[in-house]
Amino acid sequence: MGELVLRNVVKTYGEGPQIIQGIDLHIPDGQFTVFVGPSGCGKSTMLRMIAGLEEVSGGDILIDGIRVNDLQPVDRGVSMVFQSYALYPHMTVAQNMGFSLKLSGKSKREVSEVVGRAAEILQITHLLDRKPKALSGGQRQRVAIGRAIVRKPRVFLFDEPLSNLDAALRVQMRIELAKLHRELGTTMIYVTHDQVEAMTLGEQIVVFNKGKIEQTGAPLDLYDRPANRFVGGFIGSPQMNMLAATVVAHNGVQTVLALAGVSHRIALTGRPDRALNGELTLGVRAEHLSVGPVDEGIAARVELVEHLGDVSILHARLDGMAHAIALKLDKKDAQYEPGERIGIKVPSSSVTLFDAKGEAVVFEHRAVGENVRAVV
Numbered sequence: 001m002g003e004l005v006l007r008n009v010v011k012t013y014g015e016g017p018q019i020i021q022g023i024d025l026h027i028p029d030g031q032f033t034v035f036v037g038p039s040g041c042g043k044s045t046m047l048r049m050i051a052g053l054e055e056v057s058g059g060d061i062l063i064d065g066i067r068v069n070d071l072q073p074v075d076r077g078v079s080m081v082f083q084s085y086a087l088y089p090h091m092t093v094a095q096n097m098g099f100s101l102k103l104s105g106k107s108k109r110e111v112s113e114v115v116g117r118a119a120e121i122l123q124i125t126h127l128l129d130r131k132p133k134a135l136s137g138g139q140r141q142r143v144a145i146g147r148a149i150v151r152k153p154r155v156f157l158f159d160e161p162l163s164n165l166d167a168a169l170r171v172q173m174r175i176e177l178a179k180l181h182r183e184l185g186t187t188m189i190y191v192t193h194d195q196v197e198a199m200t201l202g203e204q205i206v207v208f209n210k211g212k213i214e215q216t217g218a219p220l221d222l223y224d225r226p227a228n229r230f231v232g233g234f235i236g237s238p239q240m241n242m243l244a245a246t247v248v249a250h251n252g253v254q255t256v257l258a259l260a261g262v263s264h265r266i267a268l269t270g271r272p273d274r275a276l277n278g279e280l281t282l283g284v285r286a287e288h289l290s291v292g293p294v295d296e297g298i299a300a301r302v303e304l305v306e307h308l309g310d311v312s313i314l315h316a317r318l319d320g321m322a323h324a325i326a327l328k329l330d331k332k333d334a335q336y337e338p339g340e341r342i343g344i345k346v347p348s349s350s351v352t353l354f355d356a357k358g359e360a361v362v363f364e365h366r367a368v369g370e371n372v373r374a375v376v
């Protein structure tokens, strides 16, 4: 078992501000949960409080229904893997992995059995007699993970464990971690600032920002239905395009938006769940934009085309708008030179409208007519 509940968890250092500002979260037993957010938003602090390495200033942490706030780290049934592998240099891999078991009084045979099994899972059996200095970065990180596995924790905690590895190895280790999770079925909480890593690993992703949770959900929920501008901008690459917009007409069934700086109108169908006043933001993913002749769509000038092989990213500047906009195109549709004039088509579906506070607006679709163009 390894169910984790956080109830209004708060962290302050001395008289300082709240680093963690009241976190409520439920992590079901066996789930792979990723905490993601920009550097300094409090991910490590939250993880360290769960591990018992950092005191909790307020609220409760429960593991399998038991409040662990005041329990020592060793009594919580959690194992933590850090970015720095923190292996003992004078011990072999087997000794490093078995050290905590030996300390807890397990017999030599028992230790070697458990270490042997963990080594098999991690495919490092052939390295058991080596010292850490004779291992690559990826192998060292495997040993660090092995050391966590042998303790048979109820919850694994990973704090950016792959950040020291090169890009190719990181991808490989991600796949292996996902596999490890399937094999062990143990609850895992994984901290990263890398949204791609979060999207590939997480069953549940928790987006942190400034000590608060912005949104919790499955990877594609966050991608397709960001709750606010922060999540929209943070999840996905290239970033969601954010266009300033205001409402120029609405009738309860359709809302017509004017984009700042351009004469183009966009009509969204459905009934918005709130009044739409002030400066709004229209969020559009790069893959939902398309390009055509300059007189068909919003006039723009090509700034740069990145040919990535499978797709191309076209960066353009809309006439009358200060910031650039990114389009993800098939390479055959991206044969443009910098300086060329194009027309960008913004779809009226697959967009997200954020209100003046940056919260996503939900449109209810009840018996809505399809004829959007007639209103524009």
Ligand SMILES: Nc1ncnc2c1ncn2[C@@H]1O[C@H](COP(=O)(O)OP(=O)(O)O)[C@@H](O)[C@H]1O
Binding pocket: 013, 019, 037, 038, 039, 040, 041, 042, 043, 044, 045, 046
């Ligand atoms: N021991 C400490 N004393 C005071 N402030 C701290 C301490 N540890 C971390 N912080 C602050 O807490 C905030 C969150 O840090 P951290 O949890 O490490 O962020 P993350 O892991 O998301 O990058 C940062 O602003 C950091 O400066």
Ligand SMILES: [Mg+2]
Binding pocket: 043, 044, 045
């Ligand atoms: Mg950190």
